[in-house]
Amino acid sequence: MNWAAKIWGRFAAANHKTGPVTEGTIPMATVTKMAHAGQVTSASVHWFKTCIERGKAGVFSEVTVITPAMASVILGYNPNNRALKAKRELFASDMRNGRWTFNGEPLLFSVCGNLNDGQNRLHAVIDANTPQPFLCVFGLTRESRMSVDQGAARCAGDYLGMSGSKNAHNLAAVTKGVMAFERGGGLRMAPNEITTSEQVERARNDTALMDATDYAVSVYRHTRTFAAPKIIGTAYYLLADVCPLDARIYLDAVCIGEGLKRTDPAFAVREALMSVGKTKLQSKLEIIFRGWVAYRQGRTLKMAKVLGSFPALV
Secondary structure (H helix, E strand, O other), X not given: OOHHHHHHHHHHHHHHOOOOOOOEEEOOEEEOOOOOOOOOOEOOHHHHHHHHHHHOOOEEEEEEEEOHHHHXXXXXXXXXXXXXOOHHHHHHHHHHOOOOOOOOOOEEEEOOOOEEEOHHHHHHHHHHOOOEEEEEEEEEOHHHHHHOOOOOOOOHHHHHHHOOOOOHHHHHHHHHHHHHHHHOOOOOOOHHHOOHHHHHHHXXXXXXXXXXXXXXXXXXXXXXXXXXXXXXXXXXXXXHOOOHHHHHHHHHHHHHOOOOOOOOXXXXXXXXXXXXXXXXXXXXXXXXXXXXXXXXXXXXXXOOOOOOOOOOOO
């Protein structure tokens, strides 16, 4: 088995448990069979030029493995395309770490061979230095690129909901908040370094995230005016990691606010959260964390201030 077949095997094996997909046709087009593991070959310059010529007679598709070198060649046929997006770095991270899966989303080529769609994925192949299989569609009009990517993109919450997770969008938000805290070393939030597939994988495998989300949703009727579930859920997860019992007692006091004295840390936190309005997740978490430190140390707190970095969660 050649190296291209080995790469394809990871992606195609699951699609052939009940036999090959039957060949189909669309008007003025041909659609190739989904190849078995071992039958997909690596794209070459000769293959690419042959496909361009074949596309002049009509639309057709093929599955092939695109190497970093071939991705560079294809990107040479990419005039007047939109600016690259930062998400290509996230694509590359998923490819590099084995989280990128073949899903049939195609690379699109015009009848003259220009790339209509796929530049961010091809740049990710180069950045990750990892060959990937793609469905490639040739013979499209150049004008058809204007109608690409007009649908709503799926987010982590959509994928979690599709797999049956409860409170899926809140779960995704809490997961991203926790991972952003971790990526920032506990000092800041670093949300732009997280891919959708990482969020989904973490949420599915970390039951504490589900518990934190359930708690945040259960108290939302009390926190609606000053803290969204992603804020309370992220805080609950991180504080419960230090002391589950204290986390519940402290956050109940912050969220519900019953029987508080003006010198209680939870009182100062509630006042601060209400006063800052719609501000960044980092600032609201810092307010909660500063109250937590005072609570754990048995101190009074008159005002929960935002200083720009998180305190150590003791």
